[in-house]
Every structure is written in structure tokens, then in C-alpha cells.
């Protein structure tokens with residue numbers, strides 16, 4: 479099935495006035511796509527998902543499944559599976575009754591319901607738990623049972639809203655893999671909502687970056703990382719996040735742009751410099767892994783104010799006239815807090831943003 483969302487808008491009335499939760503968004507999802515909505519809290523992800531599910535009625539715009547207009551259809555007429563943050567297995571029902579519940583509401587006979595529940599349990603590797611009650615299961619087993627319940631009625635698409643946010647880090651990784659395994663097996667479109675960019679980057683075929691009721695950019699994880707459309711996406715995608723500093727273009731020829739930053743000339747390599755001209759006010763974006771610290775060489779200068787461990791690497795914070803810049807370093811580096819050092823920008827694809835609009839210029 480394909481899902482097509484056009485000019486979707488959803489307003490809520492509240493005592494303080496009208497809230498525009500979703501402000502005219504468009505996207506389409508292909509059969510088999512793992513498509514993620516990512517963005518900060520309150521940007522309209524859940525509302526969009528609920529409109530697709532039929533749990534909210536859009537103020538305007540349309541939702542089509544395989545070309546058919548579903549906008550006014552009630553939730554039970556859409557063959558979708560939903561999984562939310564709260565697992566909500568029914569505590570008084572055995573696991574097999576929980577898993578087969580979506581079939582019960584569709585009036586499937588008991589024998590067939592249990593057969594399908596066993597198949598779904600096999601896929602999730604929890605067959606031995608079918609006769610147990612949810613209270614006897616660990617958190618991870620409950621998640622697997624909940625996943626089995628979403629696949630049991632062979633839905634046309636999966637809608638998942640922050641399904642992992644209540645889990646500890648280790649379990650998160652495990653269930654993430656299970657969700658992907660189910661997706662690879664059933665090959666149905668999946669919409670996954672998260673505010674965690676790392677989760678979005680590891681799981682998705684494509685990602686829509688939401689902000690303030692709109693979509694800033696849609697792309698593959700690589701496209702968003704390497705070619706962010708604007709400063710919001712550049713800042714939101716990637717951890718530790720991109721560094722930004724302001725400058726004025728001094729010279730632009732071919733793929734080299736020289737920018738004046740607080741009186742110093744900084745030479746940058748860009749993918750395509752034609753859109754910038756001498757005198758343009760720009761914001762330079764450079765990722766922490768693309769800056770090199772050096773004791774003698776580099777266009778920028780600053781003092782190391784913090785060195786902290788992030789996983790296998792270290793992250794140094796350098797304060798200078800250009801503002802704060804963060805740089806990843808190998809764990810065995812010899813730099814120390816308080817040292818004044820130079821910074822060289824290493825990447826062949828620096829990001830330049832228009833200082834006014836924050837849109838990428840190259």
C-alpha cells in the first residue's frame with residue numbers, strides 16, 4: 479500500500495484560541511518504506527499520525543491509501559496496526575488472547591484467532607509465553623507480545639508512536655532490531671514517530687523532519703546528514719550537533735570560499751560556491767568531526783574550556799571570537815583544558831546558510 483498525504487492541516491480550538499498543530503504538510507510513503515517523523519516536542523508528529531490512523535479529522539487536506547481518499551473514513555475501516563508508547567496489554571487476558579484481540583474485534587473464529595496468534599508469536603519468538611499473563615512477563619517480552627499483536631491481523635501499514643521511549647537503553651536496541659526484522663519480513667509501509675534523531679537515523683529508509691507544524695525536509699538519513707536544507711535540519715540531525723559561526727564572504731571562486739570571521743580569513747571548501755557572492759552575510763556550519771585541533775596551524779583560534787568523553791571519543795569545547803566550537807578527538811589525545819589552540823576546517827563540503835533565512839546556500 480502507498481500512503482499519500484496532501485496539504486494536511488489540523489487545528490484545535492483551545493480556551494486561549496486556535497492552535498495549528500499541523501500546518502499544510504505533504505509527503506508520500508511507498509510500499510515497504512520505513513518512514514520516520516522526527517522533530518522536537520509539540521511539532522505535530524502525533525497529530526499527523528492520528529490523522530492517518532483516522533483518530534483525528536483533518537481540518538483540511540487529504541489522506542489517500544493506494545490512491546483512494548480515506549480522509550473521512552473511520553479508524554476501523556482502515557486496516558492499520560498501531561503501537562504506542564504505553565504497551566497496554568490487557569492484564570486479565572493471557573498473552574495469546576492479547577495477541578489475537580485484533581482478530582476478535584474483527585469477528586474471526588476462536589480457532590483461527592489462536593492459530594494466527596501462534597504464528598505471530600513464532601515471528602516474535604515468544605511462543606512459550608502464550609499461556610502466561612502480562613504480569614508474568616519482563617518489559618522486553620511485553621514489547622514482543624505487543625509487536626505480535628500489531629502483526630496478527632496482517633495490516634496494510636504500521637503506525638508507531640514513540641514505542642520505545644519507556645524502555646531502558648539496552649532493551650531499546652533489542653526491540654528496535656525486532657521492529658526492523660518485522661518490517662523486513664512483512665514489507666508494509668511503517669510510519670515511526672520519535673523525537674530521537676539517532677533512533678530515526680538508524681532505523682529509517684526516509685525521514686521527515688518536523689518543526690512547528692511543518693516539515694523542514696524529507697530525505698534518507700544520508701541526505702539529511704550530508705545535505706541539510708536549512709539550519710534547523712543541520713542542527714537537529716547529528717550528535718554531537720553541528721557547529722555554527724557567522725561570517726562575511728570575502729572571496730568565492732570555484733569550490734573555495736574565503737569568509738571573514740571576526741577579522742580573520744577562513745578558507746572553506748564547499749560543494750558549489752556559485753550561489754554566494756562577495757559581501758554576503760552567511761552562517762558557516764561544520765560538524766565536530768570535520769574540525770581539526772592543531773597547536774600551530776589553522777585559520778581559527780580559541781581556548782579549550784571543556785573536554786568530555788562521548789562513547790569511544792572525546793569532545794572538546796573551544797571558545798574563541800567566532801563563538802563556541804565543539805570538536806571530536808581520539809580518546810588518547812594530548813590536549814588539556816585551558817590550552818589555547820588553533821582550529822582547521824577539514825571537510826571538503828562545508829555547509830553555508832543564509833544568515834537571514836537560515837536556508838542552505840551551498
Ligand code: ATP
Pocket residue numbers: 490491492497498499517518519520521522523524525526673
Ligand atoms: P510530542 O513529541 O511531545 O508528542 P508532537 O510532535 O507529537 O509532540 P503533537 O502531539 O502532534 O506534537 O502536538 C502538536 C500541537 O498540537 C501541540 O501544540 C499540542 O499542544 C497541540 N495539540 C495536540 N493535540 C491537541 C488537542 N487534542 N487539543 C488541543 N491541542 C492539541
